[in-house]
Amino acid sequence: MSIHPTAIVSHEAKLSDDVEVGPFSIVHGNVEIGSGTKIGSNCELGVPSPLGNGSPLRIGDGSTIRSHSVFYESSFFGQNLTTGHRVTVREMTQAGRGFQIGTLSDIQGHCKIGEYVKFHSNVHVGQHTLIEDYVWVFPYVVFTNDPHPPSNIMQGVRVKSFAAIATMSTVLPGVIIGEGALIGACSAVTKDVGDHRIAVGNPASDRGETSKIKLKDGSGKQAYPWKYHFNRGYPEEVVTAWLSEISNP
Amino acid sequence: MSIHPTAIVSHEAKLSDDVEVGPFSIVHGNVEIGSGTKIGSNCELGVPSPLGNGSPLRIGDGSTIRSHSVFYESSFFGQNLTTGHRVTVREMTQAGRGFQIGTLSDIQGHCKIGEYVKFHSNVHVGQHTLIEDYVWVFPYVVFTNDPHPPSNIMQGVRVKSFAAIATMSTVLPGVIIGEGALIGACSAVTKDVGDHRIAVGNPASDRGETSKIKLKDGSGKQAYPWKYHFNRGYPEEVVTAWLSEISNP
Amino acid sequence: MSIHPTAIVSHEAKLSDDVEVGPFSIVHGNVEIGSGTKIGSNCELGVPSPLGNGSPLRIGDGSTIRSHSVFYESSFFGQNLTTGHRVTVREMTQAGRGFQIGTLSDIQGHCKIGEYVKFHSNVHVGQHTLIEDYVWVFPYVVFTNDPHPPSNIMQGVRVKSFAAIATMSTVLPGVIIGEGALIGACSAVTKDVGDHRIAVGNPASDRGETSKIKLKDGSGKQAYPWKYHFNRGYPEEVVTAWLSEISNP
Numbered sequence: 001m002s003i004h005p006t007a008i009v010s011h012e013a014k015l016s017d018d019v020e021v022g023p024f025s026i027v028h029g030n031v032e033i034g035s036g037t038k039i040g041s042n043c044e045l046g047v048p049s050p051l052g053n054g055s056p057l058r059i060g061d062g063s064t065i066r067s068h069s070v071f072y073e074s075s076f077f078g079q080n081l082t083t084g085h086r087v088t089v090r091e092m093t094q095a096g097r098g099f100q101i102g103t104l105s106d107i108q109g110h111c112k113i114g115e116y117v118k119f120h121s122n123v124h125v126g127q128h129t130l131i132e133d134y135v136w137v138f139p140y141v142v143f144t145n146d147p148h149p150p151s152n153i154m155q156g157v158r159v160k161s162f163a164a165i166a167t168m169s170t171v172l173p174g175v176i177i178g179e180g181a182l183i184g185a186c187s188a189v190t191k192d193v194g195d196h197r198i199a200v201g202n203p204a205s206d207r208g209e210t211s212k213i214k215l216k217d218g219s220g221k222q223a224y225p226w227k228y229h230f231n232r233g234y235p236e237e238v239v240t241a242w243l244s245e246i247s248n249p
Numbered sequence: 250m251s252i253h254p255t256a257i258v259s260h261e262a263k264l265s266d267d268v269e270v271g272p273f274s275i276v277h278g279n280v281e282i283g284s285g286t287k288i289g290s291n292c293e294l295g296v297p298s299p300l301g302n303g304s305p306l307r308i309g310d311g312s313t314i315r316s317h318s319v320f321y322e323s324s325f326f327g328q329n330l331t332t333g334h335r336v337t338v339r340e341m342t343q344a345g346r347g348f349q350i351g352t353l354s355d356i357q358g359h360c361k362i363g364e365y366v367k368f369h370s371n372v373h374v375g376q377h378t379l380i381e382d383y384v385w386v387f388p389y390v391v392f393t394n395d396p397h398p399p400s401n402i403m404q405g406v407r408v409k410s411f412a413a414i415a416t417m418s419t420v421l422p423g424v425i426i427g428e429g430a431l432i433g434a435c436s437a438v439t440k441d442v443g444d445h446r447i448a449v450g451n452p453a454s455d456r457g458e459t460s461k462i463k464l465k466d467g468s469g470k471q472a473y474p475w476k477y478h479f480n481r482g483y484p485e486e487v488v489t490a491w492l493s494e495i496s497n498p
Numbered sequence: 499m500s501i502h503p504t505a506i507v508s509h510e511a512k513l514s515d516d517v518e519v520g521p522f523s524i525v526h527g528n529v530e531i532g533s534g535t536k537i538g539s540n541c542e543l544g545v546p547s548p549l550g551n552g553s554p555l556r557i558g559d560g561s562t563i564r565s566h567s568v569f570y571e572s573s574f575f576g577q578n579l580t581t582g583h584r585v586t587v588r589e590m591t592q593a594g595r596g597f598q599i600g601t602l603s604d605i606q607g608h609c610k611i612g613e614y615v616k617f618h619s620n621v622h623v624g625q626h627t628l629i630e631d632y633v634w635v636f637p638y639v640v641f642t643n644d645p646h647p648p649s650n651i652m653q654g655v656r657v658k659s660f661a662a663i664a665t666m667s668t669v670l671p672g673v674i675i676g677e678g679a680l681i682g683a684c685s686a687v688t689k690d691v692g693d694h695r696i697a698v699g700n701p702a703s704d705r706g707e708t709s710k711i712k713l714k715d716g717s718g719k720q721a722y723p724w725k726y727h728f729n730r731g732y733p734e735e736v737v738t739a740w741l742s743e744i745s746n747p
Contacts, residue, residue, distance in 0.1 A: 006506075008255075008272055023506055024273050024522050024540070026290055041524055041542055042273070042566070044290055044316055067542055067568055068291070068584070070316055070334050085568050085586050086317070088334050088352050103586050103604055106352055106370050106388075118648075121604050121622060124370060124388050136648050139604075139622050139640055140668075142388055142416050144434065147465045148472035149413055150367075150385050150479050155465070164647055167640050168668045168686075170389075170417045170435050185642065186668050186686035186700050188417075188435035202435050202451050202700050216645045216653070223646035230648050257504075257521055273522050275539055291522070293539055293565055317540070319565055319583050335566070337583050337601050355601055355619050355637075373619060373637050391637055391665050393683065396714045397721035398662055399616075399634050399728050404714070419666045419684050437666075437684035451684050451700050 004041075013046065014056075022067065030054075030073045034061035040085075041067045048073055051109070052091040060097065072109070084121060096133070098235070114161070116234060128156030134227070136164040138185075147173040160195070162225060169204075180225050182210050196224070253290075262295065263305075271316065279303075279322045283310035289334075290316045297322055300358070301340040309346065321358070333370060345382070347484070363410070365483060377405030383476070385413040387434075396422040409444070411474060418453075429474050431459050445473070502539075511544065512554075520565065528552075528571045532559035538583075539565045546571055549607070550589040558595065570607070582619060594631070596733070612659070614732060626654030632725070634662040636683075645671040658693070660723060667702075678723050680708045694722070 012029030022041035031046035052074030060079035075093040084103030096115035114133035126145035155174030166185040184200030210224035261278030271290035280295035301323030309328035324342040333352030345364035363382035375394035404423035415434040433449030459473035510527030520539035529544035550572030558577035573591040582601030594613035612631035624643035653672035664683040682698030708722035
């Protein structure tokens with residue numbers, strides 16, 4: 001274990017033997033951190049909160065939490081969580097393996113997030129958002145939940161597997177984004193988007209099948225489904241499965 | 250008083266007896282903090298600045314400043330200020346009681362803010378913005394001030410009482426948003442919005458009276474004015490007054 | 499040299515004699531900081547990274563890095579860099595003199611930035627962005643780079659000298675913004691913008707020459723080129739050159 005001498009780690013926190021904690025970071029008592037995980041400087045993990053359910057903040061093996069990040073208690077993350085800097089995660093969030101949270105992203109809590117989901121910088125996730133596996137979310141995307149703010153009604157967004165939501169798009173309350181769908185940049189998504197459909201604009205409108213978008217590399221190949229040409233950062237067994245789909249369509 | 254041993258608090262700062270200051274936080278000399286206020290970790294309060302007027306940063310009783318927040322000198326906040334994480338507030342801002350500033354919000358200074366105003370995460374407030382009482386501002390809203398940037402001309406936005414400005418909307422310089430008005434998500438508000446009117450779009454256009462929006466709870470009731478169905482977090486006397494308006498319209 | 503006793507500064511870092519480093523800040527070994535530079539509190543400079551090229555983080559003379567900022571190794575900044583709070587700068591970025599980076603801005607690395615470029619708060623700069631001299635970028639502007647996300651293809655944006663990009667605008671991959679061009683607020687810039695042209699909207703469309711915009715100060719003068727009426731913060735020799743252009747057009 002490598003706890004920097006300036007870090008403040010509660011004796012009640014359960015840290016695996018080889019966890020690293022950087023300078024000026026704070027780990028509260030209601031925290032469990034898996035093997036090989038590295039916590040950067042100036043973080044605060046397991047912030048106590050009356051909005052939690054008493055369960056610990058659990059962070060899986062092999063994770064990296066970058067500096068100035070804040071996680072509350074009562075959330076659970078699978079193996080290989082990776083964050084940028086200054087990430088905020090509130091209570092009651094669950095995420096699968098390989099979750100990537102970009103710098104400045106803000107997860108409001110009570111969210112469910114699948115496996116190998118990737119958020120770029122500055123993504124804002126309202127409460128009760130549901131995100132399935134292998135979804136990509138780009139900078140300044142906002143998932144909302146209140147259909148007539150302010151109110152006590154919350155209608156979380158649902159994003160299905162392999163969807164990609166481009167920069168500066170907002171998804172309105174209760175909207176369902178289909179599997180493998182693409183939301184173009186700067187869109188306001190006010191209604192459901194079908195599987196493998198493109199939606200763009202403010203308000204967003206349907207622009208056809210994702211299969212019509214060609215890769216801008218001169219190959220003439222399709223840009224979507226993206227899993228057939230982009231696999232950086234995914235585990236080998238996942239990539240092998242994707243590639244075998246191409247060979248055996 | 251509960252000052253964490255790692256915190257750096259100037260002997261000149263005036264802190265009430267029961268103020269708490271968290272680890273790795275800094276309180277400069279030109280600061281006055283009221284009774285019962287809690288300062289989280291990694292904050293810096295009362296940053297000295299030539300752009301202030303020499304007056305202290307004053308934070309009212311019963312406030313909560315969450316971690317990694319930065320406040321400059323020469324601003325004043327009434328009782329029960331509550332902030333998220335990583336809030337920035339520059340010089341010469343005044344706010345009434347019950348001001349709530351969400352995580353990552355950035356107040357550029359020289360602003361006037363009324364009573365019980367609530368900012369969600371990541372709100373950006375340009376200099377010379379004027380916000381009246383009971384206003385709601387949602388994530389990624391920007392209040393601008395320069396009609397032809399860059400220039401030395403500043404035309405601050407004015408938002409009247411009970412208005413609600415939904416996610417990812419930008420209010421252009423000098424615009425006045427009427428009492429109880431609703432700005433829909435992803436709007437660019439280029440001209441004044443009347444009292445109790447809805448404006449949506451880029452550029453925003455008038456969409457009628459807010460009274461036509463029904464609550465999505467099956468009750469058939471109006472969603473606006475929101476004060477008749479939403480009152481979480483407001484003081485009892487305020488809520489009582491709102492409810493009596495319904496009984497005695 | 500004025501290193502706060504709580505700061506952690508590597509013995510390998512090369513700091514000029516009069517550098518100041520604030521409380522709870524970290525300076526790693528692969529860092530060179532010029533004369534008169536002031537580092538605020540809670541910063542981390544020279545973060546080691548396998549994505550760098552081994553070269554140091556170099557920060558020029560007379561710079562100011564405000565609190566909670568993070569800079570990786572292998573970037574270079576000329577004299578008089580000034581940052582707001584919580585700035586992030588990744589590897590392999592080069593910027594000329596007088597670069598100003600606003601609070602919460604996030605530079606993803608592999609960018610080239612000219613002289614006296616000014617970013618307001620919360621600007622997001624994708625990899626391979628190229629920004630020429632005297633450019634202004636306002637809050638929540640995003641420079642993208644991936645034409646069909648996610649993919650391995652990066653088409654960086656290019657912004658030519660004296661252009662101004664207003665609040666909440668997104669520039670799509672590979673777009674070139676002309677010299678002295680003005681992008682209005684809340685625009686999605688999907689195609690190139692000519693020199694001294696105005697583009698506004700989602701998607702942005704051409705709205706004529708910038709010369710038609712008058713200053714809202716009653717003078718009847720043109721608002722663009724802005725350098726003829728706005729020169730706060732530029733060095734004297736630059737301002738003198740601009741003013742002589744007016745006298746000798």
